[in-house]
Amino acid sequence: MQIRLMLLSCIFVIYSSIVCNSQENPCGTSHTDQRKMLELQAKLPELNHYQEGGLIQVPIQVHMLLTDEGNGIYNLLHLDEALCTLNKDFEQTGFQFYMEQNINYIRSSKWNDHENFRDGIEMMKVNNFPDVVNCYIVSNPAGNCGYFAWDGDAVALSKSCLGGGSHTWAHELGHYFSLPHTFYGWEGISYSGKTPTSEYQSRVWTQIENVNRVNCKDQADGYCDTPPDYISSRWSCDENKQSSYFLKDIDSVSFQVDGSLFMSYSNDRCMNRFTADQSEAMQKFLNFNRSRLLRTNIFPMYMESLDKTVMTPLDSSVVADQNVTFSWPKIEGAEGYIFQLARNSAFTITVKFISLNTNQITIDNLVSGRNYYWRVKPFNKYDFCYKVSDTRFFQYSTISSVSINQNANSNITIYPNPAFNSNEVLIQSELDEITKVILINQLGQKIRTISEKVHENLILLKTQDLQKGIYFVTIETNHKIFTKKLLIK
Numbered sequence: 001m002q003i004r005l006m007l008l009s010c011i012f013v014i015y016s017s018i019v020c021n022s023q024e025n026p027c028g029t030s031h032t033d034q035r036k037m038l039e040l041q042a043k044l045p046e047l048n049h050y051q052e053g054g055l056i057q058v059p060i061q062v063h064m065l066l067t068d069e070g071n072g073i074y075n076l077l078h079l080d081e082a083l084c085t086l087n088k089d090f091e092q093t094g095f096q097f098y099m100e101q102n103i104n105y106i107r108s109s110k111w112n113d114h115e116n117f118r119d120g121i122e123m124m125k126v127n128n129f130p131d132v133v134n135c136y137i138v139s140n141p142a143g144n145c146g147y148f149a150w151d152g153d154a155v156a157l158s159k160s161c162l163g164g165g166s167h168t169w170a171h172e173l174g175h176y177f178s179l180p181h182t183f184y185g186w187e188g189i190s191y192s193g194k195t196p197t198s199e200y201q202s203r204v205w206t207q208i209e210n211v212n213r214v215n216c217k218d219q220a221d222g223y224c225d226t227p228p229d230y231i232s233s234r235w236s237c238d239e240n241k242q243s244s245y246f247l248k249d250i251d252s253v254s255f256q257v258d259g260s261l262f263m264s265y266s267n268d269r270c271m272n273r274f275t276a277d278q279s280e281a282m283q284k285f286l287n288f289n290r291s292r293l294l295r296t297n298i299f300p301m302y303m304e305s306l307d308k309t310v311m312t313p314l315d316s317s318v319v320a321d322q323n324v325t326f327s328w329p330k331i332e333g334a335e336g337y338i339f340q341l342a343r344n345s346a347f348t349i350t351v352k353f354i355s356l357n358t359n360q361i362t363i364d365n366l367v368s369g370r371n372y373y374w375r376v377k378p379f380n381k382y383d384f385c386y387k388v389s390d391t392r393f394f395q396y397s398t399i400s401s402v403s404i405n406q407n408a409n410s411n412i413t414i415y416p417n418p419a420f421n422s423n424e425v426l427i428q429s430e431l432d433e434i435t436k437v438i439l440i441n442q443l444g445q446k447i448r449t450i451s452e453k454v455h456e457n458l459i460l461l462k463t464q465d466l467q468k469g470i471y472f473v474t475i476e477t478n479h480k481i482f483t484k485k486l487l488i489k
Helices: 031-042 076-093 117-127 168-176 276-288 399-408
Strands: 056-066 095-099 104-107 133-138 146-149 154-158 317-319 324-327 336-342 350-356 360-363 370-379 392-396 412-415 424-429 434-440 446-450 453-455 458-462 469-477 481-488
Touching: 031 168, 031 276, 056 276, 076 095, 076 168, 076 276, 076 336, 076 370, 095 276, 104 117, 117 133, 117 146, 117 154, 133 168, 146 168, 154 168, 317 434, 350 360, 412 481, 424 434, 424 469, 434 458, 446 458
Parallel strands: 056 095, 056 104, 056 133, 133 154, 317 392
Antiparallel strands: 146 154, 324 360, 336 350, 336 370, 370 392, 412 424, 424 458, 434 446, 434 469, 453 458, 469 481
16 A cells, blocks of 8 residues: 655645644643543443453554645654654553555645634544544644544644654543543643642532542542542653652642653653553443454554665765666565655755655756755554664765866876776875775765875775776865766776
């Protein structure tokens, strides 16, 4: 299956992952929608078997919202990072998510930046795919990092709250599979230790949970292995993943809130788990209320490693062809490749960012005399944690520009030039000490590196084993790098 085959040109806005508290609210899932899910959960029979160890493959559908003009796409490398994190977060629950179909790109400024839930639910009702977990990646999900909507039966996620370090996706899918917040009932209420906790009971929508676990199934979220939590705004944890201050329950027993739970509002760096009771509840909800998501005979494919030694152009090479062909090995299990070409190693000055179904691409509009950086990442619908390749560097220089350099760099001499393949060629610098010489063929392939010096500014190049043709010699000195053409007859 071909996934994500869409050109990512530099006119698109590329979003990187940042912390979720850049939004007004971490989660917009309403108390009413949480209550509906809890009511459904309460009516379910017990699971005959709670799956431990094995993994249930759950199909997910990613909907990518753009503006009316097609701008605002989310970086596909960051999307894979977010999906990788999601599967790591859910691994302990027995769930793993895979992309059953391609990303669905939707052009709608109204839905991409929706300020109210009404427009978000409309988006979901119009675009939901059947029998999959529908996830909408938008610029503004009603002022939140994300939310689950009962009426839309889907989740919306903010582009600015996703990425490798974010657990927003896990939090919202926790809601999708019936989990409430760990502070359920305290939504919109600011806890203060100056007020006796018993005075909050008239404002909190459930029975306030106590440190004493006697009535834990009838208090707050209803799970006995999630400790009391009264904090309904974003908060930071200490080194033990607990709140940095103490709260008091109705019996005036002091406690710290557990920030390791995905369904809390602690910062991303604190979160790392669902509890056993939460995992069992989600499995029960999947088997009974969302059984349409269950598939048989799904066997995940994980991709083999990338052989970096046969990627061309070679690293640190000089490329002279007008049409530059980038190629890399075919990866077993890959359904496509994300290719990036940029003017800087941070890949913020993008030349090409594209998804391909082949293992090569030819580009013909590079600027002579410039440095370029490139990398690739194979992808398929299961293996989101595959690492992007190491960054490769090359210098693009046409044959004519190399000839100009040869005249301009009069302090570097190659003699004889042209040479015969029975000659020895001397490379001499009149000003600086030569530190390294790299010989490159017309395909941009590095033939050899020479560092043996006859003198501090003189290097001997043996040509006996060279084929006839044009070569490019990159000469590094203490202060500069020069490229000169060498003709072997």
